[in-house]
Amino acid sequence: MEFWDILVYAAWSASAIMLVWMVVDAFMISSQYDEEYLMSSREGGEDDVVHGTHLEEGNV
Amino acid sequence: MATEKITSVGNKPIAMLKVLNPFHIWALGVGIVLVGEFMGWNFTVGKGGAYASLIACWVIGLLYTCVAMIDSEVTSTVAAAGGQYTQAKHIVGPLMAFNVGLYLVMAYTMLCAADALVVGDLMKSGAEVMGYANLDTKPFVVLTVAFLAWLNYRGVFATLTLNLVITFLAFLSLIVLFFAVDPLNQGVVLQHAGLLTDLPYGWIGVIASLQFGMWYYLGIEGTCQAAEEVRSAGRSIPLGTMGGIMTLLVAATITWFVATGLMPWQYLGQAVTPMYDAATLLGSTQLQLMLFIATAFAATASANGCINDASRAWFSLARDRYMPVFFGAIHPKYRTPYRSVLFLVPIAVSFAFTGLLDQVITFSILSGLLGYTFMTFNMIKFRKMWPLGTIHRGYIHPFHPIPAITLLTLCCATYFATFLGYGASLLSIMAFYILASVWFVLRRYKFVKRADQFTMPWPRPKGY
Numbered sequence: 140m141e142f143w144d145i146l147v148y149a150a151w152s153a154s155a156i157m158l159v160w161m162v163v164d165a166f167m168i169s170s171q172y173d174e175e176y177l178m179s180s181r182e183g184g185e186d187d188v189v190h191g192t193h194l195e196e197g198n199v
Numbered sequence: 200m201a202t203e204k205i206t207s208v209g210n211k212p213i214a215m216l217k218v219l220n221p222f223h224i225w226a227l228g229v230g231i232v233l234v235g236e237f238m239g240w241n242f243t244v245g246k247g248g249a250y251a252s253l254i255a256c257w258v259i260g261l262l263y264t265c266v267a268m269i270d271s272e273v274t275s276t277v278a279a280a281g282g283q284y285t286q287a288k289h290i291v292g293p294l295m296a297f298n299v300g301l302y303l304v305m306a307y308t309m310l311c312a313a314d315a316l317v318v319g320d321l322m323k324s325g326a327e328v329m330g331y332a333n334l335d336t337k338p339f340v341v342l343t344v345a346f347l348a349w350l351n352y353r354g355v356f357a358t359l360t361l362n363l364v365i366t367f368l369a370f371l372s373l374i375v376l377f378f379a380v381d382p383l384n385q386g387v388v389l390q391h392a393g394l395l396t397d398l399p400y401g402w403i404g405v406i407a408s409l410q411f412g413m414w415y416y417l418g419i420e421g422t423c424q425a426a427e428e429v430r431s432a433g434r435s436i437p438l439g440t441m442g443g444i445m446t447l448l449v450a451a452t453i454t455w456f457v458a459t460g461l462m463p464w465q466y467l468g469q470a471v472t473p474m475y476d477a478a479t480l481l482g483s484t485q486l487q488l489m490l491f492i493a494t495a496f497a498a499t500a501s502a503n504g505c506i507n508d509a510s511r512a513w514f515s516l517a518r519d520r521y522m523p524v525f526f527g528a529i530h531p532k533y534r535t536p537y538r539s540v541l542f543l544v545p546i547a548v549s550f551a552f553t554g555l556l557d558q559v560i561t562f563s564i565l566s567g568l569l570g571y572t573f574m575t576f577n578m579i580k581f582r583k584m585w586p587l588g589t590i591h592r593g594y595i596h597p598f599h600p601i602p603a604i605t606l607l608t609l610c611c612a613t614y615f616a617t618f619l620g621y622g623a624s625l626l627s628i629m630a631f632y633i634l635a636s637v638w639f640v641l642r643r644y645k646f647v648k649r650a651d652q653f654t655m656p657w658p659r660p661k662g663y
Contacts, residue, residue, distance in 0.1 A: 150338035179212035
């Protein structure tokens with residue numbers, strides 16, 4: 140078996156390992172955390188101070 | 200036995216990490232684009248000759264300078280992921296926002312697929328040089344997408360730090376190539392006097408070249424997608440974006456100067472890897488190797504940035520329920536939109552497996568162009584709704600509304616150029632977005648919680 144043949148198998152294997160790792164991790168997160176918490180992010184993130192500096196008049 | 204699920208951490212909503220600085224923003228914008236300097240830009244030469252390519256380089260450079268200025272101003276006030284999608288949502292309305300979000304996802308996913316194809320082709324070329332013919336490119340295409348998705352999944356800081364390193368090295372290789380051709384002594388290495396001809400297809404060739412001129416800069420607008428993850432959006436986004444467009448203007452001009460001084464336009468206009476060919480012509484193995492590695496770095500950086508941007512755009516659409524809300528989740532450890540990253544992997548790989556590089560790129564370019572067209576209306580409306588002084592801006596672009604009008608004019612010229620070369624693609628892509636809009640209005644918008652889309656405490660717009 141040539142070097143390039145081995146490289147092809149290595150590429151397939153490494154891809155499979157990384158993809159499986161991500162899928163398994165995603166399932167584990169879903170089983171450990173409440174969906175509402177995972178999807179609780181708000182536009183602009185948690186740092187409201189960043190946006191607070193934008194307010195000059197007519198705050199909603 | 201059922202295990203209790205974690206419902207909150209510190210009584211705060213989950214959020215992406217604010218860890219990026221202006222250098223990361225530069226790396227995101229330039230990283231997506233720079234592969235266009237190594238290949239693709241030269242099709243402008245095929246359309247209208249070397250001078251047409253230079254005109255396209257600077258005219259489209261002006262288009263993207265307008266894009267960068269407008270983006271910098273609007274994004275410096277909208278510190279949210281989604282970039283132009285979020286801008287459209289706040290300034291124009293949901294239908295426009297949906298379309299812009301879709302342009303972004305399609306443009307970046309397709310570009311990622313094209314970049315992965317390039318990496319696969321480079322591996323094949325490398326194998327051929329080393330005496331192994333017919334290397335299967337598919338495993339390397341999948342590996343590129345899988346590795347970069349894995350990196351994006353595990354955190355934005357490492358992802359964009361990698362982009363910073365490999366983008367800088369790729370840019371440096373262009374500078375090294377520039378000095379290697381002895382640019383101050385014409386006729387020694389560079390042969391512009393003999394190689395530069397008049398416009399072989401006249402001015403219509405110049406117009407036609409505008410479409411491929413976008414390769415010089417396509418993707419710089421992606422800097423906005425990181426707005427929710429930078430430490431200071433008002434400072435970092437304008438610095439990174441404007442620094443990025445300046446870098447690209449220099450890189451594009453160097454690229455044109457070196458390549459057109461070494462190769463006749465008839466060859467250059469159809470070359471697959473023109474900068475590698477330029478290094479080959481110089482007869483230096485070190486330069487050849489450097490350009491080979493730099494091309495691979497540029498393609499990898501581009502794919503990496505595209506996964507980052509496409510996932511943020513998809514995530515933002517989902518967070519607002521424009522797409523299934525399932526994809527609006529953030530990883531509690533890595534603080535990335537992990538489901539969106541994962542979702543886009545099979546799509547990018549599927550596009551790449553079609554092997555239709557030119558069609559994939561055309562779809563990507565047209566989606567980008569539609570986005571730039573929207574930005575002109577967006578900017579005019581933004582300044583009317585929130586005039587200067589009513590909202591803090593990290594950057595104020597000069598001469599408004601001239602950049603917006605210039606951008607619209609140049610977009611129209613580029614649509615015409617695209618119609619000349621890819622009329623059927625242009626019409627089918629338009630039809631795709633019209634059908635998607637109908638689906639959104641009739642079937643999807645009913646799921647959107649209208650008030651929940653606007654959580655940023657902006658001041659009330661003028662006249663409301």
